[in-house]
Amino acid sequence: MTGSASELARRLGEHAEEVCREYLSNGHRSGNHWIVGDVRNTRGRSMHVRLKANAKGPAGKWVDEASSEFGDLLDVIRESCGLVEFRDVADEARRFLAMPRPQWSTSNAQRQPAAIRGSPDAARRLFVMSQPIAGTLADRYLASRGILLSARERALRFHPGCYYRNLVTGETQTLPALIAAVTSLDGRITGLQRTWLDPAGSGKAQLGDPRRSLGNLLGNGIWLGLEPGAPIPVMAAGEGFETMASLRTVMPALPVAAATSANHLAGLTFPPGCRRLYIAADADAAGRHGIERLSRRAGEVGILSMVLRPQLGDFNDDLLHLGPAHLAAWLSDQLLPEDARLFLPPG
Structure with missing residues (x-):
């Protein structure tokens, strides 16, 4: 362990119980130890973390009696957060040491096992x-x-x-x-x-x-208004999150999906039963390419696709600078009449 790592481990040990409450939230204190299932924050009793230094060693050292694993609080941060590189572990340790001590409760989010970066x-x-x-x-x-x-x-x-x-x-x-x-x-x-x-x-x-x-982004999206398993006969899709959230602001009953990029928009998966797809336009060439590919794919499976175009640079510009009422009126001329009645506010 490098000197900087040793220093971080020592400083974490000075706050061993706070570290355990933050990163091993499924455990509990028992005497001078924090008891939990394992270093990945599983419920159980096989892992013991020393909370105060004593004759057996410094605070923060731990051992898992079931797996024979052992280590210090840097290992706890690495495994409970799913970090891979030490510099990320060190950054997380420094962040924790600098932050105010929270009021602990049993409602802290349960942490998931270690994960590969970007997965x-x-x-x-x-x-x-x-x-x-x-x-x-x-x-x-x-x-x-x-x-x-x-x-x-x-x-x-x-x-x-x-x-x-x-x-x-x-x-x-x-x-x-x-x-x-x-x-x-x-x-x-x-x-x-x-x-x-x-x-x-x-x-x-x-x-x-x-x-x-x-x-994994291809075929998927940032969905607003998605109810898994529910039919989605009419929806809107576009590249940017703020563009689609702006449409959702003025049409809160319309499910929308932001694909995060033009290429991902072109590959968006259609929900079963979809009959009509409104595609939010983007001004750049890549956006137009994504719209064309998505429209072609929709037509191949019998979905009617229509392009919605903003007045300004994008629909968030319209919402912010022209206002929701003006945006709704602008959209009413681009939606099919039955969809305008269903999704736009009256007026």
């Missing part, structure tokens, strides 16, 4: 570690974009300290982020999109690429 398992783990957006910076960010969604939208979460890595320098930092789940039609999370936010509340974080996706 669907990693996406699901990060989603579980995040929190509902109500009252958070993510909620305020969406409101600043004019986006008002139902609290029942299960696809959106907030993470107060999500890793961002500069792909040029390799440097990492933690920033608050809006987390949007990418799901298959059965509701299973296959990936997610992270939108890093300015901690001061001034929109997106000042980064070269404040929005990134991970996981």
Whole structure:
């Protein structure tokens, strides 16, 4: 173990119980030990973490009597968070040591087993570690974009300290982020999109690429209004999340899917029973290419596709600068009459 790792492990040991409550939330304290099933936060009693230094050794050391595994609190962070590289483990340890001590409760999110970086398992783990957006910076960010969604939208979460890595320098930092789940039609999370936010509340974080996706995205999307197993005869799809969330704001009964990119839009999976598909236009050439491919695929399976076009740059610009009533009136001329009556507010 390097000197920096040794120092991090020692400092974590000074807060051993807090570390256990954060990363081994399925366990409990018993005397001078934290008892849990294993280092991956499974329920059980075979793993013992020493909470205070004594004659047997320093605080933070642990052993799993069932598997004979042993280690320190850096290993706990690595395994419970599903991290692979040490620099990520060290970053998470430093983040924990710098954050205020929370009020602990038994409702802390259950952590999932270790996951490979960028995999669907990693996406699901990060989603579980995040929190509902109500009252958070993510909620305020969406409101600043004019986006008002139902609290029942299960696809959106907030993470107060999500890793961002500069792909040029390799440097990492933690920033608050809006987390949007990418799901298959059965509701299973296959990936997610992270939108890093300015901690001061001034929109997106000042980064070269404040929005990134991970996981298995092809065929799947960020669904708003998806009820797994329920028929979806009419839907809308587009490339960007904020574009589709803007349409959902003025048509809250219409299921929509954001595919996260033009290529992924072209490969979006159609729900069974879909009869009509509205495709939100994007101004760039790649967006037009994605629309054309999706329209062609829809026609091949008997789905009527129609393109919705914004007045300004995109539908979020329309919502933000023209207002929801103006956007609804603009859309009413582009929807089939029966869909306008069904999905747009009267007026």
